[in-house]
Amino acid sequence: MSTPLLNVTGLKKSFDLSQPFLNRLFSGDERKFVHAVDGVDFSIERGTTLSLVGESGCGKSTVAKLLMGLTHPSDGNMRFDGNELAGMSAGDPPDVRRRMQMIFQDPFASLNPRWRVARIIAEPMKSFGTHPDPSERRKEVDRLLEFVGLSAADGEKFPHEFSGGQRQRISIARAISTKPEFLVCDEPTSALDVSVQAQILNLMRELQRELGLTYLFITHDLAVVNYISDYIGVMYLGRLVELAPAEQIFAAPQHPYTRLLLETVPDITMAHRDMERPAGEVPNPITPPMGCHFNPRCPLATDRCRTEKPEFLPYGSSRVRCHAVQEGRADQAVLREDL
Amino acid sequence: MTTSTLSRLYDSDIAWNFRHSWMARISTVTLLLLFAAALFAPLLATQNPYDISQLFLLDSELPPSWVEGGDPRYLLGTDQQARDLYSSILYGLRLSLIVGFASVVLAAGLGISLGLIGGFVGGMVDGAIMRVADILLSFPAILVALLVNGVARGILPPDQHADAAIWVMILAIGLTNWVQYARTVRGSTMVERRKEYVQAARINGVSGMGIMMHHILPNVLGPVLVIATINLGMAVLTEATLSFLGVGMPATQPSLGTLIRIGNEYLFSGVWWVVIFPSVVLVILVLAVNLLGDWLRDALNPKLR
Amino acid sequence: MTLLTVENLTVAFPGRRGTVNAIEDVTLSVSPGEILGMVGESGAGKSMTGAAIIGLIEPPGGITQGEIRLEGDRIDNLRPEAMRRIRGRKIGAIFQDPLTSLNPVLTVGEQLIETIQTHLKLSKADARERAIDWLRRVGIPAPEARIDTYPHQYSGGMRQRVVIALALCAEPRLVIADEPTTALDVSVQAQIIALLRRLARETGVAVILVTHDMGVIAETADRVAVMYAGRIVEVGSVAEVLTAPKHPYTSGLMASIPRIGPRPDVLAQIEGAMPRPNARPEGCAFAPRCPHKMDICLQQRPKLEGSEEKSVACHLIEEVSV
Structure with missing residues (x-):
């Protein structure tokens, strides 16, 4: 096995939600922290796609921001091709950051509305100095526009003249303009309509094949994940609960939360299932449950689950954070009783 | 490029809105007339009211030309120093507008810079800027202006007071008005700062200064334009108030406010025209500016369209 | 007996570049206890149809054609006061953001x-x-x-x-649910879908479920109306429409949805994007993206035709049946 392009170990990020010191002094409140990312380990091989899935508040987008330097980790390491990124700001060091780019969720907010498209796409090349000559830069912009399925003339237009899908193409053109090796894609299709989503997903697969890109794909949509990923990591309240090859997640999900997610995806082929079960909701991340975060919703929870945090241990070809799986209780158990 | 920008402007919603709003068009025409009158005052005026050699004391306190006892040379009559009121108003308008525009530019420049820095940098810097703004807001604007005026008069030798008056006014009014800009720009900056296009710029190693100037600034200027317009009216009024109170433009270089003050002293002796005509011009000017500002605010607000 | 009938409904918004029809010629009906799904991309007119039925179209927009009948009585031309009484009492509403x-x-x-x-x-x-x-x-x-x-x-x-x-x-007799699960997490969404279905069954209330998510429709609705560019292009029972779509847009849409299961090498995709309301083409609005377009598609708008079970607005279908 080759060395992975990206290696993340023990990554943590907590946000301080405490009142200011003086207010705390008077109200007697304790300091409050949200552990948005609470010890995450994964690595991504060159040319492959790892998807992080989870519901809102599970910390998947924070992982993306940490990798890109948009926020700083509280603890842990992020090594990109041997370069340590923890403690480095966005865009720094330039020769490494040039090789990592990001595609954002909201195609309406990710392009500066006052800039022409050509200027938007050229910004990374200008900033990182990959194409110092303006006329060459312009030529490259035209090439990129055509590469992502737009026309060179579109460079003169403003973002509001494009549809959501076309804007996401512009975003992609900007992201690949510095010839990166690694793309972080934060829910790139969740704001798009289905028929357009397919276009963008196909384009991203094509880019991966042609340019040999490595993706970290972040989404809440398991069906999208199925199409795009080689490996899948399932996150719950800041922790990875299962990490496995894509086929395995779908064929043999281990963690009870992964199973719950798979079961609840609305499916166009399975009409009128009865799904009204007491499966609960994601708890408040400020006060996560003790032990395993998933225990209040888990049909397999025991006293051990309620007190002891499970470790992230290898299980077959995957890794799982679950006492029940590690104790061998998960296989036979019926996940949840029907009403 | 220029033609495409121009045609884009003509085709824009704002331009369309403007062509379909009689209020906007009337205020704009009125303002353009007033600006032209101020700009070409030396050509339009029948005398230079600042030049004492052109004044004839015998002609003092003449009523408007159409009133009995009026003199056809003095259209709107004269004041007690025999200055032609029509010419004085043109020159006074000029001074009022200079003070108004200059103080708006000063206030906007100061407010935009501080608001942008505060909103973008945040933390202690932001706290310091906004506390100063809060303190300033807790004083009536006129009091701050009086204070600046008083300090300036204390520092400058008396013989320079008249010459420096206009600068002192601009400074006084500018310093009291920047807070609004700073607050608005700070708020919009904090919204824009979180948007993904700013994150994209950060990822690509664009400096904080570059992000502020090239990304955020163009996106926060819309509301500033509205404030600046309405503020022009406020600035002209503040100038008039200060001059009316006698701490603004001196009687030898009367602005609209000074003229009203002078007229006010003679109002009860039956000399009504000295106070009425400058007041009417002031009201029309401020009204037109405010109507235009209101229209601009509505036109820029997508929710009202 | 039908509860609600909408016939040839057109909602228009006057704008600076002329009047724009948000929805055109929409015809549908709902029976008591039935869940009718309305599905389409953003801007297809599905929410606008719901808003027209509860009388919540923002001026200057308004109904310019057609009629809406609830239990046989027209409700599209009521005064605001009378409409307010109907809202809540006879028609309830559930919106996307619960907060x-x-x-x-x-x-x-x-x-x-x-x-x-x-x-x-x-x-x-x-x-x-x-x-x-x-x-x-x-x-x-x-x-x-x-x-x-x-x-x-x-x-x-x-x-x-x-x-x-x-x-x-x-x-109420009818509930309009506009994207009721979109703001929720997947695991919660499933619970809400099931709840809606149970309540419809228990109380006999009819539900118009507006959503962009075919999965939600499949799990919840009895019948579905597919909207494209302001018109209904296909309407019928969920099983019919989802498993045997007749309109090229519906079949393209169904094929482009990623699914859990065997992974295709390339997702089927519909080229291009839905035209904006002010730039709809002369004939069939889907023609520019349609793999089967014919000359007639560029000139003439197809009518929604078919049976109770299933209607389709496509020249291709007429050709075949003739």
Whole structure:
């Protein structure tokens, strides 16, 4: 096995939600922290796609921001091709950051509305100095526009003249303009309509094949994940609960939360299932449950689950954070009783 | 490029809105007339009211030309120093507008810079800027202006007071008005700062200064334009108030406010025209500016369209 | 007997570049107890159709053609006062964001009781009884205790349950649910879908479920109307439309949805994007993206034709049947 392009170990990020010191002094409140990312380990091989899935508040987008330097980790390491990124700001060091780019969720907010498209796409090349000559830069912009399925003339237009899908193409053109090796894609299709989503997903697969890109794909949509990923990591309240090859997640999900997610995806082929079960909701991340975060919703929870945090241990070809799986209780158990 | 920008402007919603709003068009025409009158005052005026050699004391306190006892040379009559009121108003308008525009530019420049820095940098810097703004807001604007005026008069030798008056006014009014800009720009900056296009710029190693100037600034200027317009009216009024109170433009270089003050002293002796005509011009000017500002605010607000 | 019929409904918005039709010639009907799904991309007109039925089209927009009948009576031309009485009493509404649908300064109980008393002649105590009952029916645990708490004390999924209780407590005949699960997490979305379906079955209320998510439609609706560029292009039973779509747009859409299961090498995709309302082509609005377009498609708008079971607006279908 080759060395992975990206290696993340023990990554943590907590946000301080405490009142200011003086207010705390008077109200007697304790300091409050949200552990948005609470010890995450994964690595991504060159040319492959790892998807992080989870519901809102599970910390998947924070992982993306940490990798890109948009926020700083509280603890842990992020090594990109041997370069340590923890403690480095966005865009720094330039020769490494040039090789990592990001595609954002909201195609309406990710392009500066006052800039022409050509200027938007050229910004990374200008900033990182990959194409110092303006006329060459312009030529490259035209090439990129055509590469992502737009026309060179579109460079003169403003973002509001494009549809959501076309804007996401512009975003992609900007992201690949510095010839990166690694793309972080934060829910790139969740704001798009289905028929357009397919276009963008196909384009991203094509880019991966042609340019040999490595993706970290972040989404809440398991069906999208199925199409795009080689490996899948399932996150719950800041922790990875299962990490496995894509086929395995779908064929043999281990963690009870992964199973719950798979079961609840609305499916166009399975009409009128009865799904009204007491499966609960994601708890408040400020006060996560003790032990395993998933225990209040888990049909397999025991006293051990309620007190002891499970470790992230290898299980077959995957890794799982679950006492029940590690104790061998998960296989036979019926996940949840029907009403 | 220029033609495409121009045609884009003509085709824009704002331009369309403007062509379909009689209020906007009337205020704009009125303002353009007033600006032209101020700009070409030396050509339009029948005398230079600042030049004492052109004044004839015998002609003092003449009523408007159409009133009995009026003199056809003095259209709107004269004041007690025999200055032609029509010419004085043109020159006074000029001074009022200079003070108004200059103080708006000063206030906007100061407010935009501080608001942008505060909103973008945040933390202690932001706290310091906004506390100063809060303190300033807790004083009536006129009091701050009086204070600046008083300090300036204390520092400058008396013989320079008249010459420096206009600068002192601009400074006084500018310093009291920047807070609004700073607050608005700070708020919009904090919204824009979180948007993904700013994150994209950060990822690509664009400096904080570059992000502020090239990304955020163009996106926060819309509301500033509205404030600046309405503020022009406020600035002209503040100038008039200060001059009316006698701490603004001196009687030898009367602005609209000074003229009203002078007229006010003679109002009860039956000399009504000295106070009425400058007041009417002031009201029309401020009204037109405010109507235009209101229209601009509505036109820029997508929710009202 | 049908509960609601909409015929040839057109909603238009006058604008600076002429009048733009948000929806055109929409015809549909809903029976009691039925869940009709309305599916389409953003801007297809599905929400606008719902808004027209509850009389909540923002001026200067308005209905320019067609009629809406509820239990045989026209409701599209009522004065605002009369329409307000119908809203709530006969037609309830559930919107996407549960937080904005609830008043943050009133307790959940106060809001429910107020709604119940506005529409039903009940004493305060009886109304409270009924409010608690409704909270229990929508699956709120310990409703006796939770009735006196405020909306912000509920989680997102529980809040949407309260909104559903609020929409149903005046016992309306029809509920318009506009993207009721879009703001929720997947695992919660499934619970809300199932709840809606159970309540429709229990109370006999008809539901118009507006969503962009085919999966939600498949799991919830009995019939589905597919909208494209302001028109219904295909309508029929969920099983018919989803498994054997006739309109090229519906079949393209179905093929482009990624699924769990065997992974295709390339997702089927429809080229291009839906035209904006002010730039719809002469003939069939889907023609520029259609793999089967014919000359007639560019000139003439196809009519929605077919049986009760299934109607399609496509020249291709007419060709075949002729």
